[in-house]
Amino acid sequence: MSRITIKDIARIAGVSVSTVSLVTSNRGYVSDSTREKIQKVITKHNYYPRQSARTLASGRTGNIGFILSDFHFSGSEFFYSRVFLGAEMEARKRDFYILLTTVGDSFEPPVDVPRFLKGRDVDAVIIAGTVPKELIEYLHELQLPYVLVDFRHPSLKSNLVMIENYTGAFEAVTHLVEYGYKRIGFVGGSSFHSSIKERFRGYQAALRASGLEKAAEDGSFHYLIEEEATSQIGFDGMIDLLDRGSNIDSIVCGNDTTAFGCLQALKLRNKNIPEDIAVVGFDDIVYANETDPTLTTVHVPKLEMGIQAVRLIFDLIDHPASNLQSRIINTELVIRESTNGSISESGESS
Amino acid sequence: MSRITIKDIARIAGVSVSTVSLVTSNRGYVSDSTREKIQKVITKHNYYPRQSARTLASGRTGNIGFILSDFHFSGSEFFYSRVFLGAEMEARKRDFYILLTTVGDSFEPPVDVPRFLKGRDVDAVIIAGTVPKELIEYLHELQLPYVLVDFRHPSLKSNLVMIENYTGAFEAVTHLVEYGYKRIGFVGGSSFHSSIKERFRGYQAALRASGLEKAAEDGSFHYLIEEEATSQIGFDGMIDLLDRGSNIDSIVCGNDTTAFGCLQALKLRNKNIPEDIAVVGFDDIVYANETDPTLTTVHVPKLEMGIQAVRLIFDLIDHPASNLQSRIINTELVIRESTNGSISESGESS
DNA sequence: CTGAAAGCGCTTACAG
DNA sequence: CTGAAAGCGCTTACAG
Numbered sequence: 178m179s180r181i182t183i184k185d186i187a188r189i190a191g192v193s194v195s196t197v198s199l200v201t202s203n204r205g206y207v208s209d210s211t212r213e214k215i216q217k218v219i220t221k222h223n224y225y226p227r228q229s230a231r232t233l234a235s236g237r238t239g240n241i242g243f244i245l246s247d248f249h250f251s252g253s254e255f256f257y258s259r260v261f262l263g264a265e266m267e268a269r270k271r272d273f274y275i276l277l278t279t280v281g282d283s284f285e286p287p288v289d290v291p292r293f294l295k296g297r298d299v300d301a302v303i304i305a306g307t308v309p310k311e312l313i314e315y316l317h318e319l320q321l322p323y324v325l326v327d328f329r330h331p332s333l334k335s336n337l338v339m340i341e342n343y344t345g346a347f348e349a350v351t352h353l354v355e356y357g358y359k360r361i362g363f364v365g366g367s368s369f370h371s372s373i374k375e376r377f378r379g380y381q382a383a384l385r386a387s388g389l390e391k392a393a394e395d396g397s398f399h400y401l402i403e404e405e406a407t408s409q410i411g412f413d414g415m416i417d418l419l420d421r422g423s424n425i426d427s428i429v430c431g432n433d434t435t436a437f438g439c440l441q442a443l444k445l446r447n448k449n450i451p452e453d454i455a456v457v458g459f460d461d462i463v464y465a466n467e468t469d470p471t472l473t474t475v476h477v478p479k480l481e482m483g484i485q486a487v488r489l490i491f492d493l494i495d496h497p498a499s500n501l502q503s504r505i506i507n508t509e510l511v512i513r514e515s516t517n518g519s520i521s522e523s524g525e526s527s
Numbered sequence: 528m529s530r531i532t533i534k535d536i537a538r539i540a541g542v543s544v545s546t547v548s549l550v551t552s553n554r555g556y557v558s559d560s561t562r563e564k565i566q567k568v569i570t571k572h573n574y575y576p577r578q579s580a581r582t583l584a585s586g587r588t589g590n591i592g593f594i595l596s597d598f599h600f601s602g603s604e605f606f607y608s609r610v611f612l613g614a615e616m617e618a619r620k621r622d623f624y625i626l627l628t629t630v631g632d633s634f635e636p637p638v639d640v641p642r643f644l645k646g647r648d649v650d651a652v653i654i655a656g657t658v659p660k661e662l663i664e665y666l667h668e669l670q671l672p673y674v675l676v677d678f679r680h681p682s683l684k685s686n687l688v689m690i691e692n693y694t695g696a697f698e699a700v701t702h703l704v705e706y707g708y709k710r711i712g713f714v715g716g717s718s719f720h721s722s723i724k725e726r727f728r729g730y731q732a733a734l735r736a737s738g739l740e741k742a743a744e745d746g747s748f749h750y751l752i753e754e755e756a757t758s759q760i761g762f763d764g765m766i767d768l769l770d771r772g773s774n775i776d777s778i779v780c781g782n783d784t785t786a787f788g789c790l791q792a793l794k795l796r797n798k799n800i801p802e803d804i805a806v807v808g809f810d811d812i813v814y815a816n817e818t819d820p821t822l823t824t825v826h827v828p829k830l831e832m833g834i835q836a837v838r839l840i841f842d843l844i845d846h847p848a849s850n851l852q853s854r855i856i857n858t859e860l861v862i863r864e865s866t867n868g869s870i871s872e873s874g875e876s877s
Numbered sequence: 878c879t880g881a882a883a884g885c886g887c888t889t890a891c892a893g
Numbered sequence: 894c895t896g897a898a899a900g901c902g903c904t905t906a907c908a909g
Binding site for chain 2: 878879880881882884885886887
Binding site: 532533534544545548549551552576577578579580581582583584585586 | 901902903904905
């Protein structure tokens with residue numbers, strides 16, 4: 178019982194193979210009556226074209242590559258797996274598959290080249306988060322459409338889907354200022370990641386805008402380290418800031434994971450949150466609403482990032498000559514207990 | 528600049544296309560000298576066969592489908608995304624791609640059939656976690672090799688990768704008994720999920736084995752609900768058990784997410800953990816080590832589950848006639864603060 | 878151990 | 894608007 182092919186459909190419908198192809202691929206002109214007749218046969222026999230044959234004949238694969246660093250996938254899965262989910266949902270609308278792969282810290286062709294690039298098994302590539310810049314350069318030279326999500330190469334012009342990191346952090350600080358906090362610190366890991374950098378800049382700008390130059394400029398308010406943004410860093414950073422005597426009354430964190438470490442450190446030191454020290458995260462991953470106290474944070478619509486990345490990819494595929502694009506995803510401050518003691522406790526989960 | 532093909536390699540190496548194919552696919556007999564000569568040309572020109580051509584010619588796709596419920600992917604991503612990662616790592620070893628897709632709560636062919644099944648774009652399928660049983664039945668009829676991970680169809684015989692749910696829960700209870708707890712409750716959502724059911728059975732068996740029949744049999748010690756295992760369920764269940772006056776001194780939870788809800792409820796009711804009530808989770812997701820107190824739980828090696836699933840798939844592909852297999856993954860109890868007050872607080876993260 | 882040739886199931890100019 | 898035919902880049906019996 179071999180599977181039904183386009184030939185069978187053509188024979189049964191009494192038309193040529195070419196015409197069936199025109200119908201299944203939804204291109205070219207086919208009379209309504211012919212189209213209908215063919216469509217009926219296709220539905221009846223549950224025909225579905227083989228992707229491999231299409232790819233071989235057309236040169237288009239119908240696949241999008243999705244590259245993530247090992248760390249992001251196994252560590253920060255809470256963030257990027259949702260970006261991936263959004264991408265997957267959007268890709269499905271046009272019958273594209275997403276091929277996921279991870280890359281390590283270093284990138285040396287040809288060994289580290291993702292297999293779907295070697296085999297040219299994708300029409301375009303999405304890169305999410307931090308990756309070695311050599312990989313981006315490699316992609317660039319490949320002439321394959323690609324978009325960077327939540328990351329940028331310092332010198333290369335690329336299609337981008339970015340978060341309003343600057344504005345998000347700005348609003349976080351403004352919120353603290355409105356609540357009367359004045360000695361606002363910053364803890365962040367992985368400051369080589371462009372997003373964290375932007376957040377720090379937004380933080381500084383907001384402080385200056387509020388006349389709090391001291392916190393903005395004084396290094397004793399900041400703990401920045403060139404490592405992945407783990408909760409360990411938040412813990413270490415918080416302890417460090419407390420011990421350095423900058424006497425902060427609140428803290429903005431590079432992301433939620435870092436903020437979790439801050440919460441732990443504050444509990445260890447018997448600080449009340451938010452009375453002694455208020456805490457703000459960034460990302461709004463699921464667990465931000467499960468900590469004790471729950472975490473005020475900057476919400477990032479992760480699904481939307483994946484969706485926009487795929488839409489941008491489709492744009493590039495459909496219009497190869499189009500200009501570079503940047504799509505900026507808005508953030509939204511979510512106020513919870515870690516900055517607002519008056520929010521009543523509840524068992525609600527997201 | 529069109530890409531290099533097998534023909535080019537053959538021409539340059541001075542051999543036939545067939546021989547090159549024998550080398551790239553690593554099958555059949557080729558003399559060492561010929562093989563070496565061809566390999567050199569391949570390396571020099573960075574040749575990599577096109578998957579689509581291979582698939583079309585051979586009938587093998589080199590892809591494995593991975594099906595996950597929408598809920599599991601977007602909600603319990605902490606668990607199954609690691610299973611996926613393990614599968615991806617293992618698949619890569621044999622140059623297979625994994626095509627991920629999600630399915631909803633209901634399954635009605637042909638609309639809900641994953642596209643990679645319609646298009647026969649996969650050689651085998653992994654199903655992780657709960658899915659509609661109609662989907663499993665559909666796969667069964669398709670004659671496509673498949674393995675179920677952490678789930679089973681009530682009546683269908685399938686290849687399985689399962690967790691030691693029963694034993695894991697048994698050990699969790701035994702641990703509590705050893706620490707002197709006697710009135711041990713159970714909170715679990717989604718008891719239609721076979722894993723949670725097994726855990727409950729292991730819990731009951733351990734109680735009986737310890738002479739604690741009362742807790743095992745008495746419904747006032749249990750909160751079981753036919754819903755997805757969210758933290759909300761843990762919260763509601765804990766409150767319910769406290770109010771029902773079964774006077775429990777400890778609780779075993781269907782999974783970690785549920786346990787997080789229990790922790791919240793206990794805090795709301797000003798119970799000390801573990802002095803008043805000890806809490807044990809199941810799964811050991813990353814955040815089990817970030818809660819306050821950190822969560823004692825049954826560690827499940829998630830990467831290993833994905834790896835074993837793919838190895839089982841390869842077995843099925845290589846030996847189509849092989850018998851059904853079940854691979855059982857061992858668990859390990861991880862003792863943290865929620866059952867052991869003496870563990871010192873620290874900022875360590877996993 | 879190696880080569881010639883058919884064939885996998887589509888798409889795509891090109892005619893008509 | 895529709896059809897005949899070439900061709901995409903491999904694998905696979907089949908000979909030798």
